[in-house]
Amino acid sequence: MSVQTWTWILVGITFSIYFGIAIWARAGSTKEFYIAGGGVSPLANGMATAADWMSAASFISMAGIISFAGYDGSVYLMGWTGGYVLLALLLAPYLRKFGKFTVPDFIGDRYYSNTARTVAVFCALIVSFTYVAGQMRGVGIVFSQFLQVDIIWGVIIGMIVVLFFAFLGGMKGITYTQVAQYCVLIFAFMVPAFFISLQMTGNIIPQVGMGGTLEDGSYLLDTLDSLHTKLGFSEYTTGSKSTWDIFAITLALMVGTAGLPHVIVRFFTVPKVKDARKSAGLALLFIAILYTTAPAIAVFARTNLITTVSEQPYSSSPDWLKNWENTGLIAWTDKNNDGKIQYVAGSSIEGKKPVYTEDRGKHGERLISNANKSTNELYVDRDIMVLANPEIANLPNWVIALVAAGGLAAALSTAAGLLLVISTSISHDLIKKQFKPDISDKGELLAARISILFAVIIAGLFGIYPPGFVAAVVALAFGLAAASFFPAIILGIFDKRMNREGAIAGMVVGITLMLFYMIRYRTGLIGVMDPRPASEWWFGTSPEGFGTVAMVVNVIVSLVVSRMTPPPPQEVQEIVERIRIPSGVGEAVEH
């Protein structure tokens, strides 16, 4: 059977499972809709959190990014896992004990202020929308890549599926579909990895194979390092970024992870404080399976790519190279007319993407109009590393199809979790807590469903017409979360003296500083001003790492302002004492 038939079959099967679960797990109350009734087992919550967390970017792009960045890619590996230690030790148990529905709930009650709540809602919406736009785009790309459907139709199909289980089931529906989606995505990620590791190193476990030897007896990583040095790339196992920047980016990603509202809210769904701790551990375990495999895939794919193409005649190159050239992820220009592929350091083109002409060259290659004068002849899109891996390793068609189903599972599960946070922010934090406190449970449930409908449509539009700045901004969502929520939550638990004035000042200063830096050094003022160059970065901090600086500023401002203003009222101090003790948790309180 062809790859396409297999893909339709696997996507069809997995989608029917998601639909089935959605119908089974309909939500009847706001409590079921927001936090799945608070009765999810730690194991299910761990899987759901893992699927919620691992997006299209983790599944499709991360191994590719590491593959091209080598050691520098470690920031993502450590940054996106180390945050769970902070989450498990510093946030999840206490927030679960607090027992409300959302992060703004905690901020609003702990800081006895609707202003604080509104600031938190605003931060939650910014973070979630920047993040969800990338997911819908991811769904569209997987559809267009594997099923030859237009990107627009891919996004629309994705919207309908997400809407179906999020609208009907809310958190309950999302949780159980995410459990299924985790199983699909991890299976789809691991199967090709096992095959490739076995082929290249003779060891089926990729984490071990990565440090293993090739057929000629030399260590894989040493071989890759010397290939890199020979072709003018920097050595794979040592980095080129400054130590400070690596430090700052890793910390911003870790702290941002622990501050992401769609991840935090998952810990409201388990019955007890004890379960919140345990499910954070399980979530990280499930995530670690993919995150320790990705760097191995990166090494295999990188070595494979270089040895397959470097100095080889284009005419005898393997089929996958030509297939991916046809989809626009590879471009080759025979700059020195020797018919061979020269792949060396430096970009082969002007700009970011190849611009193809309609013509073919004398070797049958697709001609591009924006080749530059460097000696590098090959353009390779980073996403290809995971997508093309099964073909590069000659795996059967069903494995290739599996990767497509896995990519969709990763994108859909994350999109659903984010959409729920957006709709909860509107129906619960704004409508119920601010504008219409006397709304009935039924009315609030309806409001939640209507807001999810609007959120899906807006996210879909972002996916179909991606504003140029989205891609640049997604990675920065972590900086925003680090600069706003994380200090307010941590200080709210660990500093009893922290008050309304301090927390609000900290959040406002933190997120403003981060937004300013992001706009100035990464996105520019859309269409008005270009981003300022890297040479002007403060202390050499990249915008991705600036969340660390903004977070520190937030903490300092909070501490100073709180000490200069009156302490929080007695009953709030009692709340803090209560959340520090795990017993007497009861169910999440409806209010």
Place this chain on the structure above:
Amino acid sequence: MSNSKAKEYWKKNLRYLAILLTIWFIVSYGCGILFVDELNTIRMGGFKLGFWFAQQGSIYVFVVLIFVYVRLMNKLDKEYGFDE
């Protein structure tokens, strides 16, 4: 619940956090970033040790840390009668 008991429980909790987060910092920021060049002179099979910590080792330690914390806290909860 008596106040002094709760205070003592909180103090122990903070001590656990300090120890576990120190390890968390050492394996990631220490071994994986600040001292990566020094550790890279040591080899473990096909890996340079610093590189291994940055792309593998730190993640394994993170998982272990959370489960150690879960165990410690479950024991502490029982000791102080805060478990359910």
